Amino acid sequence: KKTDEVLESLESSLKQAAADTGGEGAAGAGKGAVFAAGDAGVAPGAAWVEKREKVEPPSNLNGELRKYQMAGLEFLVNLYNKNRDGILADAMGLGKTIQTVALFAYLAEVKRNFGPHLILAPLSTLH
Numbered sequence: 001k002k003t004d005e006v007l008e009s010l011e012s013s014l015k016q017a018a019a020d021t022g023g024e025g026a027a028g029a030g031k032g033a034v035f036a037a038g039d040a041g042v043a044p045g046a047a048w049v050e051k052r053e054k055v056e057p058p059s060n061l062n063g064e065l066r067k068y069q070m071a072g073l074e075f076l077v078n079l080y081n082k083n084r085d086g087i088l089a090d091a092m093g094l095g096k097t098i099q100t101v102a103l104f105a106y107l108a109e110v111k112r113n114f115g116p117h118l119i120l121a122p123l124s125t126l127h
Contacts, residue, residue, distance in 0.1 A: 053081055058105035065095075065102060072099040077106060 055074040057065055065073060072088055076099065079086040088096045100119070107113040 053077060055106065058102060058109045060109050061102050061105040063098060063101075065098065069095045069099050069102070072096075073102045073106065076100075076103045080107070080111075 053074075055070070055077045057070065057073075072095075076086065076088070080103070088099055090096065104115075104117060
């Protein structure tokens with residue numbers, strides 16, 4: 001519940017920043033950025049770019065992504081396309097690892113980007 005309150009507050013702040021800058025968005029989100037709660041499964045407060053690339057699951061991924069994981073993959077691909085940084089920050093067990101693997105599979109298959117890629121993770125995830 002507290003997380004939802006914080007995200008709603010962040011969403012409100014982002015909308016206000018966008019209005020104050022004449023649509024430029026917050027934190028350099030750029031014109032055309034929208035801040036929509038629940039858009040394609042994205043949490044409230046997330047900056048989502050309107051003209052986003054439609055992403056299909058990579059054929060070289062040995063697994064199936066759930067709808068919300070596909071939304072996460074699409075989010076990551078569009079961050080990549082805009083040369084922006086971002087993170088997946090949701091509850092444990094929702095598939096951040098498979099979404100990251102799917103991103104690398106997508107980059108290899110579609111963008112022909114085979115790396116190198118730097119992955120930072122807590123040591124506890126390696127055991």
